[in-house]
Amino acid sequence: MKYRSVFDIIGPIMIGPSSSHTAGAARIGRVARSLFSREPKWVKISLYGSFAQTYRGHGTDVAIVGGLFDFDTFDKRIIDSITIAQQKGIVVQFLIEEAIPYHPNTARVRIGDENGELELVGISIGGGKIEVIEVDGFALRLSGNHPAILVFHHDKYGTIASVSNVLSKYLINIGHMEVARKEVGKQALMTIEVDQMIDPSIIKELEKLDNISKVTKIAD
Amino acid sequence: MFRTVAELVEQANQEIKKISDIMIDQEVEVTGRSRNDILSMMEQNLIVMEKAVERGINGVQSHSGLTGGDAVLMQKYLQKGQFLAGDTILDAVSKAMATNEVNAAMGIICATPTAGSAGVVPGTLFALKNKLNPTREQMLAYLFTAGAFGYVIANNASISGAAGGCQAEVGSAAGMAAAAIVEMRGGTPNQCAEAMAITLKNMLGLVCDPVAGLVEVPCVKRNAMGAANAIVASDMALAGIKSKIPCDEVIDAMFKIGQSMPTALKETGQGGLAATPTGRKLEAKIFGKPIK
Numbered sequence: 001m002k003y004r005s006v007f008d009i010i011g012p013i014m015i016g017p018s019s020s021h022t023a024g025a026a027r028i029g030r031v032a033r034s035l036f037s038r039e040p041k042w043v044k045i046s047l048y049g050s051f052a053q054t055y056r057g058h059g060t061d062v063a064i065v066g067g068l069f070d071f072d073t074f075d076k077r078i079i080d081s082i083t084i085a086q087q088k089g090i091v092v093q094f095l096i097e098e099a100i101p102y103h104p105n106t107a108r109v110r111i112g113d114e115n116g117e118l119e120l121v122g123i124s125i126g127g128g129k130i131e132v133i134e135v136d137g138f139a140l141r142l143s144g145n146h147p148a149i150l151v152f153h154h155d156k157y158g159t160i161a162s163v164s165n166v167l168s169k170y171l172i173n174i175g176h177m178e179v180a181r182k183e184v185g186k187q188a189l190m191t192i193e194v195d196q197m198i199d200p201s202i203i204k205e206l207e208k209l210d211n212i213s214k215v216t217k218i219a220d
Numbered sequence: 221m222f223r224t225v226a227e228l229v230e231q232a233n234q235e236i237k238k239i240s241d242i243m244i245d246q247e248v249e250v251t252g253r254s255r256n257d258i259l260s261m262m263e264q265n266l267i268v269m270e271k272a273v274e275r276g277i278n279g280v281q282s283h284s285g286l287t288g289g290d291a292v293l294m295q296k297y298l299q300k301g302q303f304l305a306g307d308t309i310l311d312a313v314s315k316a317m318a319t320n321e322v323n324a325a326m327g328i329i330c331a332t333p334t335a336g337s338a339g340v341v342p343g344t345l346f347a348l349k350n351k352l353n354p355t356r357e358q359m360l361a362y363l364f365t366a367g368a369f370g371y372v373i374a375n376n377a378s379i380s381g382a383a384g385g386c387q388a389e390v391g392s393a394a395g396m397a398a399a400a401i402v403e404m405r406g407g408t409p410n411q412c413a414e415a416m417a418i419t420l421k422n423m424l425g426l427v428c429d430p431v432a433g434l435v436e437v438p439c440v441k442r443n444a445m446g447a448a449n450a451i452v453a454s455d456m457a458l459a460g461i462k463s464k465i466p467c468d469e470v471i472d473a474m475f476k477i478g479q480s481m482p483t484a485l486k487e488t489g490q491g492g493l494a495a496t497p498t499g500r501k502l503e504a505k506i507f508g509k510p511i512k
Contacts, residue, residue: 001223001375006247007261009333009370009379009396010341010363013268016323017435019331019338020380021487050382053488054433056507059326074328104382104486126380126388127333197251 002144003129004197005220012128014073020105021051021058024124026078029067031132032109034216035150036118040111042091043068048101048108051124061094064107073128102133132218138180138189140218146175147197148219151190154211155181162209163190172196187213221246225372225413225467232409239399239409240361243368262360268330269319269342275327276318282325284506287436290444291318308351309451316343316447320440332363333370333379336386336435337393339443341366344397344450348404358404365403366396369416376468377475381428382487384478386442391423391474394446394453401454417463417470419453424470424477427485429492432503438493 003009014023033039045064047055055061059078065085066078077084085092097108103123110119121134131144142148153159160179167174173195181188198217206215222228222242232242247258277295281288294314297303303310316339323329323338332341345362348354354362370379373392378384398415407415423446431437463470484491493499 001221003371003374004250006243006258006364006367006371007265009374010262010265010367011330011332013265013328013330014335015328016326016335016338019333019335020382022335023331050487053490054430057430057433057489058435076328079326104483105380124380126378126383127374128331128335129374 002125003127004147008127008129012073014128015076015078018058019128020124020126021054021060022063023073023128024105024130025051025060025063025107026067026071026073027128027130028107028109028120028122028124028132029064030070030072031122031130031216031218032111032118032120033068033070035120035135035152035214036111037214038113039088040068040090041113042111043085044093044095044110046095046097046108048097048099048106049104051105051107052096060107064109065092068109068111135189140191141178142191142193142219143176144219146193146195146219147217148191148193149198149203150216150218151192151206151212152214153188153190154213155185155188156211159209159211160190163192163206163212166202166206166209167192167194170202172198172202221249223372223375225369225416225471228368228372229409229413238361238365239368239403239412240364243364243371259360262363265330266359266363268328270346272319272322272327272329273315273342273346276322277314280321280325280327282321282436284432284434284436286431286434286502286506287324287440288321290440291315291321305448308347309448311350312344312347312447312451313444314343315346316340316443317440319343320443324434324436324440332366333374333392333396334381334389336381336439337389337443337446339440340390340393340446340450341397341400343443343447344401347447348401352404354404362400362404365412366400369396369399369412373471377471378478384475385481385486386426386428387423387474388478389428390442390446391420391426393443394423394450395420397447397450398453398457401450402457405454405458407454407458411457413467414462415453415457417465417467418456418461419449420470420474421463421465422449422453424474427481427492428487429485429494430487430489431494431499432506433489433494434506437499437502
């Protein structure tokens with residue numbers, strides 16, 4: 001079941017005009033911001049499918065940029081987000097892609113500064129609900145049917161056990177889990193699908209563990 | 221956990237509960253939140269809906285200038301008292317348009333199930349409020365019942381115009397509203413499902429063809445007619461009329477129709493009303509040149 005809560009259907013509270021192209025777009029930007037954990041200096045956004053065809057009318061462009069400023073779906077500053085970016089000297093570039101995407105509402109968000117870069121592909125599946133299908137070249141093989149978190153960590157023994165210990169303490173069952181790394185002993189990524197919803201306080205607790213650099217909820 | 225309308229209705233009948241209570245029970249189970257927390261979260265949504273209706277019936281204009289003011293015209297017409305359709309239907313029509321006019325103006329709304337279809341559920345609810353004088357709790361129950369049917373549609377078909385056309389958005393919203401109206405008026409869970417099926421059957425095939433890619437034309441008026449459709453279907457279900465095709469099969473048909481719909485008619489601004497001479501002219505006026 002991709003939609004688990006009644007508030008996926010009655011909600012979100014948002015500024016118009018489109019739940020998929022505005023609210024969903026803002027949420028894609030916000031996940032990228034959360035993973036990058038700081039304001040980027042430059043932004044490159046590729047829009048595909050229906051996003052590419054109708055982004056101007058739906059405010060998809062301002063919504064993604066607003067999400068990168070961590071604005072929620074109902075934050076009116078979304079409307080002026082591109083102007084805000086200009087004032088802050090952030091370079092924002094949009095690429096309108098011709099390629100046929102896997103889902104009609106697809107955006108590839110690339111952001112960065114002098115200290116690093118992040119690339120993320122998100123799809124907006126309707127009613128404001130989104131799925132993240134790729135992060136930094138790691139394809140996320142999530143079913144979309146369960147809540148999921150991403151854990152960026154240092155590739156070191158005991159880290160996976162410490163994460164699963166915290167989850168078990170809160171009676172959260174792991175349904176599917178993948179671990180990937182680019183090099184031995186360097187940055188690695190855990191993708192964890194669970195059966196229960198994860199409270200923000202658990203995310204904070206996970207982030208305090210040794211060798212964990214970032215934890216983000218990517219699906220409710 | 222219910223996955224289909226048949227399971228939802230069966231659960232309600234077995235436990236002798238309303239659809240809205242089954243939805244609240246499931247939300248408690250899935251999220252681990254308390255019933256009170258869930259009710260107060262829904263109350264926040266209800267407050268946003270009420271404010272949007274209020275703002276819209278007092279007049280609002282979109283940035284493009286394409287929409288705004290129709291909710292006001294309908295309220296004024298209602299006050300004159302010389303209408304053919306009923307006052308509840310026309311009040312719902314006005315309040316549905318009010319919400320979508322606020323949405324088009326990038327105002328704050330609550331997606332039900334989407335922003336483009338956000339007018340139908342609150343439009344009918346606030347028209348019924350005048351007619352039936354429900355308690356606040358009954359108004360919240362209305363949203364949970366609508367949510368229960370929307371949940372089944374979203375998981376078994378789609379609520380996205382880009383994936384399934386307008387039938388998936390305004391069609392779903394109208395079906396959700398029809399079921400909620402039946403429950404508020406004292407109908408059975410079975411009658412809720414009949415109302416939903418009758419409504420959605422009459423929205424099948426509806427394409428998503430927004431002029432200039434804006435959620436304005438024809439979206440605002442489709443919400444108006446979605447609200448009218450829902451109210452009529454609720455009366456049909458309460459009269460004892462049944463859908464020959466079961467609700468779950470109607471939902472499945474909607475999904476398959478959406479899959480076979482050409483991309484030009486799924487929120488790309490390329491076909492249908494968007495591609496008419498006037499649609500293209502309006503697009504050129506707003507953006508300087510047509511999208512494609």
